[in-house]
Amino acid sequence: MDLFTKNSDSDASISKILKNNQLFFKLTRRELNYISKMVHIRNYDPDELIFSQGEKGLGMYILVKGMVEITRNAPEKADQEYSVTTLGPGSFFGELALCSRDSKRTGSAFARGPTTLIGFFKPDLIDIMERKPQMGVKILYQLSRVISRRLIETNAAFAQSVLETQVEHRKQNEQQIIDLEEKKKSA
Amino acid sequence: MKKEELDSIEEESHAKSLVPSASRILLSKPINSQSRGLSKHEAMRLAYFIFVSLGVSALVLATPTLAPSVLISILLFFVFGPLIDSFERKGIPRVTVITSLLLIGGLGMLIATNKITPRISQEIEAFQQGSSKYGVELKQKLADQEMKLLGSSPFFRNLKLVDKGSAWSEKMADKLWTSAPNLASHFAIALFLVPFLTFIFLKDGHKIRRRYLSLVPNRFFETFYSISSRIIEEMGGYVAARIIEAFLVGTIVCVGCMILKVPYAFLLGLMAAITNPIPYIGPVIGAVPALLLSAIEPSIQHHLVWLILIYLMANLVDMFLIFPMVVAKIVNLHPVVVIISVILGSQAFGVLGMILAVPIASILKILIQEVYSRIYVTHGPVDF
Numbered sequence: 342m343d344l345f346t347k348n349s350d351s352d353a354s355i356s357k358i359l360k361n362n363q364l365f366f367k368l369t370r371r372e373l374n375y376i377s378k379m380v381h382i383r384n385y386d387p388d389e390l391i392f393s394q395g396e397k398g399l400g401m402y403i404l405v406k407g408m409v410e411i412t413r414n415a416p417e418k419a420d421q422e423y424s425v426t427t428l429g430p431g432s433f434f435g436e437l438a439l440c441s442r443d444s445k446r447t448g449s450a451f452a453r454g455p456t457t458l459i460g461f462f463k464p465d466l467i468d469i470m471e472r473k474p475q476m477g478v479k480i481l482y483q484l485s486r487v488i489s490r491r492l493i494e495t496n497a498a499f500a501q502s503v504l505e506t507q508v509e510h511r512k513q514n515e516q517q518i519i520d521l522e523e524k525k526k527s528a
Numbered sequence: 529m530k531k532e533e534l535d536s537i538e539e540e541s542h543a544k545s546l547v548p549s550a551s552r553i554l555l556s557k558p559i560n561s562q563s564r565g566l567s568k569h570e571a572m573r574l575a576y577f578i579f580v581s582l583g584v585s586a587l588v589l590a591t592p593t594l595a596p597s598v599l600i601s602i603l604l605f606f607v608f609g610p611l612i613d614s615f616e617r618k619g620i621p622r623v624t625v626i627t628s629l630l631l632i633g634g635l636g637m638l639i640a641t642n643k644i645t646p647r648i649s650q651e652i653e654a655f656q657q658g659s660s661k662y663g664v665e666l667k668q669k670l671a672d673q674e675m676k677l678l679g680s681s682p683f684f685r686n687l688k689l690v691d692k693g694s695a696w697s698e699k700m701a702d703k704l705w706t707s708a709p710n711l712a713s714h715f716a717i718a719l720f721l722v723p724f725l726t727f728i729f730l731k732d733g734h735k736i737r738r739r740y741l742s743l744v745p746n747r748f749f750e751t752f753y754s755i756s757s758r759i760i761e762e763m764g765g766y767v768a769a770r771i772i773e774a775f776l777v778g779t780i781v782c783v784g785c786m787i788l789k790v791p792y793a794f795l796l797g798l799m800a801a802i803t804n805p806i807p808y809i810g811p812v813i814g815a816v817p818a819l820l821l822s823a824i825e826p827s828i829q830h831h832l833v834w835l836i837l838i839y840l841m842a843n844l845v846d847m848f849l850i851f852p853m854v855v856a857k858i859v860n861l862h863p864v865v866v867i868i869s870v871i872l873g874s875q876a877f878g879v880l881g882m883i884l885a886v887p888i889a890s891i892l893k894i895l896i897q898e899v900y901s902r903i904y905v906t907h908g909p910v911d912f
Contacts, residue, residue: 399750464757
């Protein structure tokens with residue numbers, strides 16, 4: 342008896358999209374059907390803001406249709422933004438907000454073209470953990486894998502950046518020494 | 529291919545779109561500042577959302593036969609929701625649990641109708657018969673006391689407090705009896721509507737909420753969802769705790785009165801339970817009928833100390849066991865805020881306003897906290 346859901350076709354297509362997402366791909370068909378009745382379908386107009394940098398985040402989005410551009414404010418000019426990446430269908434973003442309290446969005450997201458997103462938020466995850474703990478464990482485990490991989494990638498990027506900075510500094514120092522020696526010789 | 533290999537391939541494919549690499553950040557070019565204001569389409573969506581919200585609320589509140597049933601069903605949803613969730617956690621289908629619960633509830637109501645309702649009816653009838661006698665006696669006693677206390681001054685003598693008080697109580701009693709048939713018809717409608725609405729709320733509550741949330745404009749969606757989730761979470765716990773608390777206090781008073789063979793034990797228990805949710809003064813209001821009765825009913829005059837002890841015990845159990853363990857953990861409001869909200873509630877809506885004062889104050893607290901934290905977090909320093 343389902344009094345409030347008439348479009349079971351749309352639920353089936355949501356289940357299919359969720360099955361292809363890393364957070365949900367371990368779930369059984371039954372569990373996916375359950376989740377598909379919980380998630381929120383949001384439609385965005387071209388160039389519409391999805392969320393803003395520094396804003397308190399509530400959850401993640403999975404891209405169903407269209408494109409999403411992630412931007413960040415330029416540190417030196419507050420009115421300018423840098424494009425970080427553009428995401429296509431199947432991608433997901435904002436998942437950190439699912440497991441952190443009062444988390445701030447580290448970038449802004451804009452719809453590029455007519456865009457459809459599936460929203461999965463913290464209250465939905467808590468509801469699943471309370472009502473279907475086994476399913477909650479599967480999602481949380483996958484979420485922890487995503488976050489740990491992000492941490493590894495961020496560490497690698499940070500190490501690379503530090504290395505590049507050190508090499509740059511060394512080059513500058515060497516150049517300064519050469520310049521000084523040349524000045525001494527000429528003097 | 530092994531399952532683990534499949535997993536890693538799948539992860540790789542997702543990873544591509546997940547984290548922007550450092551090189552992508554460095555290579556990116558500045559883009560024009562984006563428009564963050566509300567578009568015409570979003571403004572229209574916001575207006576539609578407000579219109580639907582206010583329209584549905586007005587429709588429910590303006591229909592006297594519907595409003596109490598919806599309110600009771602929402603209260604029952606909050607009381608039984610956690611219980612149904614706990615059964616669902618054990619793998620029992622939600623529909624089975626709700627149907628069983630409603631059947632057990634219906635059976636309980638049937639037994640209560642057969643066993644308790646005749647007793648309450650008898651008590652009401654006895655009270656109606658004796659009320660004129662009690663009224664005269666009470667009026668006489670109060671008049672005597674007034675003469676003793678205030679008779680010395682001619683100014684107080686002209687006030688005629690007892691006459692004014694009795695006129696007011698007669699007017700209120702008349703109003704109550706004239707509205708009784710109306711109340712009975714509402715009760716009959718609620719008897720059919722409440723189980724139906726409770727079933728729908730318990731089974732499809734989250735679907736109804738999801739449909740409603742789909743009307744919220746994108747720009748306000750996360751804020752609205754966050755606030756509504758916090759309100760439902762806190763209010764659910766608070767309402768359930770208050771109902772359980774009122775039931776326990778009412779039961780202690782009723783059983784105590786029955787042991788002492790005090791007449792109208794069920795009515796006194798019922799009064800204690802109804803007035804208990806009013807913060808601070810509720811237990812005192814609940815004890816007033818018993819104290820008035822002890823002043824005019826000769827059969828219980830020698831039990832007065834015991835009667836006071838029963839109310840004291842019920843409220844001590846409430847104050848030191850039920851309230852700290854159940855209610856206080858849920859709604860964390862400063863006592864001054866509670867008192868002010870109760871006064872404002874009583875000024876606006878009387879007894880109902882006093883009962884609803886704490887939940888409304890708590891909702892306002894959540895709203896202020898959420899809006900403030902969102903403004904602060906958005907405009908405060910951002911850590912990378």
